[in-house]
Amino acid sequence: MQTSRSKRATAALCRSMGLSIAIHALLSVARAQAAPPIAALAIEQSQYASLRGSEARRQIVVTGRDAKGGAHDLTHKVTYESQPQGIVNVDATGLVTPLADGKATVTARTQDGVAGTLEVTVESFSNPAPVSFPNQIVPIFTKHSCNSGGCHGKSSGQNGFKLSLLGFYPEEDHEYLVKEGRGRRILAAAPEQSLLLQKATNAVPHGGGQRIEPESYEYRLLRRWMLQGMPYGSPNDPRVVRLEVVPDARTMVQNDEQQLSVFAHYSDSSVEDVTRMAQYEANDREMAEVTPAGVVKTHDLAGEVAVMVRFQGQVGVFRGTVPLGAPMQTLPPKRNFIDELVFKKLELLGVPPSAVSDDSTFLRRVTYDVAGRSPTLEESKGFLADKDPAKRDKFIERLLASTDYADYFANKWSAV
Template sequence: MPMRSPMSTVLACAFLLNACLVQGGGSLSAAETVQGLGEPGKAIRLAAVVGGSEAESQITLNRGDRAQIIATAHFDSGQLRDWTRKVVYRADPAGVVSVDSQGLITPLADGAAVVQVGGEGLSASVKVEVRHFAHPPQVNFTDRISPLLTKFSCNGGGCHGKSGGQNGFALSLLGFEPADDYDYLVKEGFGRRLFPAAPDRSLLLLKATAAVPHGGGMRISRDSDEYAELRLWIEQGMPFGSDDDPVMESISVYPKQVIMPLDGEQQLQVLAHYSDGSIRDVTRQADYTANNRELGDCGANGLMTALGQAGDVAIMVRYLGQVAAFRATIPRGAPVDQLPPVRNVIDGFVFDKLKDLGLPPSPVCDDSTFIRRVTLDIAGRLPTFEETQAFLADAGPNKRADLVDRLVDSDAYADYFSQKWAAILRNKVDPQVQRDGNFRFHDWVRTHLNENRPYNELIREVVTASGNEVRNPAVNWHRQVKSVEEKVEDTAQVFLGLRIQCARCHHHPFEKWSQDDYWGMAAFYSNTREKPGQKVYAIRGIAQSRHPKTQALVRPKPLGEETLELTADDDARVALADWLASKENPFVAKALVNRYWKHFFGVGIVDPEDDMRATNPASNEPLLNGLAEHFIKSNFDLKDLVRTICKSSVYQLDSIPNDYNASDRQAYSRFYPRRMPAEVMLDSIDALCGSQTRFTGLPAGMRAVQIPDHGGVNNGFLNAFGRPAGASACECERNGEMSMQQSLQLLNSDDIYNKLVGSRAQQLATDPRSDEEKIEELYLRALSRPAKETERTAFLAHLAKFEANQKRGAYEDILWTLINTKEFLFNH
């Protein structure tokens, strides 16, 4: 492509400064005066917790145990504040326990003590009993040592937990096989890693403290509690533990949820609960991960810190394969007294959240923004010049709702969303299979969406599909997703919003799903077969899978449900489909509405949209539950869901931030701008330039959003802008980020040059209308709004420099400039 002229480059620079999309901005001076929760008032009560609740302010400790006190101040305003690091601690009598300034209790001798907690004239106390200090019980490897290996990343995927281990020493990933890890530590290497006669000379401790060279560097210090625990275990002769030792069944975190200031802190306490009813404080042994580190983070000692931004943050707590979650709401504290009207179920839930956060929303967007936004989101195209003119001229009060209805009922909606679902269901080119099946599958999905058949019917037809692709195109999913394991994982990820891949080999590190759960799901597909001619069918026989570790046979079991008793004549997939399609299914509706919410807002209520778990909670739980309930009551009506979302006031909010919500990425106080998907962008450039992209092997006139499968079209523009290959069911395969390659495509590629010289520039050059009218048309086509005076003046000045027979080049310059603005490239 020839480089654009220097004049057009100068014009573009001036124009981009004037017409770039505002994604941030808004003075924060007003927000800085808002102090989140505001002044708490007068402290009227102090509570000290050591056993997980105020009713259980007592704990029993053995030698090597620790206990974290949580001190909470209650104010006359109703606010609560963490005072754990603000109060003073005193143990009475002295010598039984010590308490540091962070509220951590350490046993010193057998006996009973009371820890007095005081500050600002208020006091509280906790009771502690120390047992077996002189003769501590044996340290259980699984319960006490394995968690330390996890905490210090020894058994992580980047260290000794990776396949084959590291430098001759291997551990199971994240400690999921403690018996194997015990053998690796104690019995391998001729016992050189551990030295019970002189524990401090054990290679394990020397390496961990970096007393001898260690590739992982220093992981613990000699004066740490963890070192003392490891040393005691070695001193005791490295016991593994006995069969009658109590088994840890769950963990809990205290507090579970708080409202905290923008710059606040909250100490957490984590308790392990055992089969004999005992509890143990594992606050310093647990692992903490924040789901949004822009809002808050948590250190290894369990101290969660807010980072000055409003929103909700969750801390995932993990210990010995068990998980729990702590949630903090961090309000901005601004008045929320001017809200758009509540139009449907969505608005009430979102506006309630904004009130809780003290986060005022941006105003409702103008008509130009709305028609462009909703047409791109529903139809995957720009509104036409004629559609925009008619919409802007319409003074009717229901014109936005009417527009949504027209778009949802249009062929373009079915085109756009069938491509979305074809990608999710992995409709991709397979060199070993004829492409006809891909076309039939895409057409089947499109018909399903166009006729608005219930979503749970689509699930049933995919899961139970039998026969060949001619008579039943849905079998194409089974042809693409071939193995039992792939079917299990795609079923969970696509229809349930769950990522259970980890549970194939070990207990899921972030969830409750075990290998038994995984292989119980696998049993549903155990009798599914494919034979030459691409015919999919289920063979007769008892549906069951084999557990890869225990070799036990596992019968079909839906996630979180009881095992099903099926006969040899039953197609187990039908039973799975019955569960998936049921209105009582706890996952399907939430997963679908969350997936569609992300489509329209750019971020899921749970994000990523297919990773729904207790440790990745929704940013607005009532919204997720309410929208899922609405979807179920509509009989899984996808078009109704699209209408509900797009007719809400929340969807119609402006993307330009106000003084308070520039940093909001999860409360939906404004619309979040996002780059157009690759196919939509290519079609939009074609529509603006009057050009048409040809795709090899596909009919002429086909738009990019109509391409039926993935992997069969090698288009440089689509590749550069992140069109997925269809290798995964995860929509994360689509890359929505900007890159240098994309900038070069837009600025100086042959693809763009060939479009600029298309019919639009020639038509405008020979059009007898005034240049003002033609500039106005271009703006309505590209941005769905009239040109601003400064923009109009700049372009008219540029056009005035060209003779009549050179105007085509001038209009090419203008098209090129518009294409390269963020306002064009982004849906906002």
């Protein structure tokens, strides 16, 4: 609760700075107050806990629940440990990587001692399956924009090397890499000396600069693929059929963070964590941005932001809601199911609705919106003089039945 002194300061702020600025300042004070204590901790989608192969990864998302049921992302605010040691490694961001075959328990713990666990199984660490070029190598090129329209993915390629745009034709990409230029881009006997890795790490001057780090996940996977003889894969290899984004929606606050996990579901019912290989794009970058690791970071604005997640031609969406937090004292009467949906969204966003407009304002707005013109003098006089409580509904029906409506919307749709 605010003290009397802070309330007086808030009132003075409203008078001197204006209501909108005062609301923003009030919300900043609220955010600065102590966060509600966490009552329970959970690791999302704990059923996806199998790591197959030495390159497998699992991005943990830790959600804390307060006493009121509110969800808080604690992925980067907890400490991690795994027992027994030597099976998996968990870094400070919650990324789990395998070290040896076996089973381990990963524990996430808050400073107050609230904990959540994840049982992890590592399989085939010493004997991983052959690398699939379409499923594992092409996503590297896509993630790092190597096959984008501004780089090697354009129709003429880049500096003599061409890839299909966004990896749509992996068979051709495989041929470009392995066979084109007399195979000069790859040295299977010494992968580290291959132009593919030398250019990507900028060990050899590269117009696109450094794209991957030496000994990174991408580097090790490309090297293993070359050591295996650059296989393309089998026609029977599974393909991605859908993406699952976890969480798919979350209520956040300004200047907040939310870690995402992205799971690719394959045609053989297997599931793979592709969080670090997926691409992210927010529909409103003034509201939020997303890091390459899948961390959504909100800014100072309130509202809703959608994040599109892409991997191997499949798309998923995360929706973040950042309430304004203004008090909702009264709502206009609900007249239909659309009003119910709108008011529900306004309550979620903490945005008070405007008051019901007067007759003249309504007449002007609805005529412009439905018919694309201003109301005539006769329409204005008749509508303002009408005492029928249902006159607004009747006027809308007359506009919808008019040729003005048909002409206006036909012109709108013809431009789409």
